Amino acid sequence: MQLIDTHTHLFEDRLCDQLPNVVLRAQQAGVSQSVCIGTDVQTSKRSVEIAQRFSDSIFAAVGIQPNYCHLAKADDWDQIVALAKQDRVCAVGETGLDRYWNECPFDLQQDYFDRHIRLSQETNLPFVVHMRDCLPDVMVMLREGRQRGPLHGVMHSYTGDLTSALECIELGLHISFAGMVTYKNAADIRDVAAKIPADRVLIETDSPYLSPEPKRKQRPNEPALLVHTAACIAEVRNIPFAEFAELTSNNAKQFFRIA
Template sequence: MYFDTHAHLDNQQLSPIVEQVVQRAAAAGVSRMTAIGTDVPTSVRCVEITEQFEHVYAAVGIHPTVCQNFVADEVWPAIVEMASHPKVVAIGETGLDLHWETSTFELQKNWFQRHIDLSFETGLPLVVHMRDCETEIVTMLEQAAVAGRIIGIMHSFTGSAETARRCLKLGMYISFAGMVTFKKSDELRSVAASIPDDRLLIETDAPYLSPHPLRSKRPNEPSYLVHTAACLADVKNISPERLGAITTANARRVFQC
């Protein structure tokens, strides 16, 4: 049994057919998943979806690539309130993104810190997005760790072994998405091989980037997680069942669900 730790079930390609999506996932052995919000309306929708399905959980937050659209005083109280919902198991999606440059880095850091503080207050783990900012993000997490215990997930990890090592040292979990299955991802697979069993997670990041061999299929959906699981089982030289048991136990530990 698998746990998809990161799926945007609120997405317009998945939300209208969420019942079939969750059903297909269950049929494929993906029995649990966390729906990830990226702003207030999508977080609200994710929470709504959790109320429909026993083993679907939610994360609430404001994504670094859209944070420039919001005034913190106006939207943050809603995120804080949702964080106390019993099916909300994480804070995010948050993090830093120097790829799209949709907002200034200062503004992104400000929002990221806000999520870190809420994680400290609630005890819920962070769901961290990192793109083209490995040094900056690890530095910020290490600085934050002075004020409290960082708990969280580096989601859809594509960083270096060194970045992974520093995140692990902070106590974080490392989650791999479809990218790890791609032909050219030998280096990323070797990073995955270096992650201790008790910190490894898997995800689809649906509806984005379907795993090989379904790469041309869109949208990506949680049932496709089995392909990423098979790839990582191969990397770890264990059976997919064992990989599933290990990563599901890890997900349930970090999400406390």
């Protein structure tokens, strides 16, 4: 049995402080690989360092998350482009759009989202999309990107509706579910997780944030807790846990092109 955590932020203090134990507990829980996702230049560098240090189980994604674009300095983007070529980097992001937090001007977020999609299309690395309260805006940019060429990306911690999920899939994307899918009030997300095509489902913890049920009170969340999210989706899809674990691990390996 094997699971792959497609989205974690291991550089965050609460995880970083105890990293060897976090990695060990993940292995013990069957989470054989994890992708550490950067949110700005500093944390993208940290993600690459962590991936190179734990080179038997961790990979990295490099990018500037929409809520950090206004803090980026002039040459930060060039650094992301350079980092994307580093060993063990398997994706660009996270990128995307966010209308919940108001710190970063929306047109600047769109500019950086566009850069990430183009970088993905140039490098063949997949891109990782964050979306909060602005699914229509994200769809507009994905459709635009698709007109330029094929899209290879993932909607991370998906919270949108089924119709949009299916359009994302048609555009070439995968859909990833985090701990929220296990929450009592998340029937809508479970319904999407139950109905999308098997070959496009990915799972993640988005740790250290939002631990899954029944460990919701555990702080911080960590890759080992992926098991609970996997069990929840296996149940709603009505397939055995082991089969779902194999399915999503194979999906993740093909998506990130990792062994």
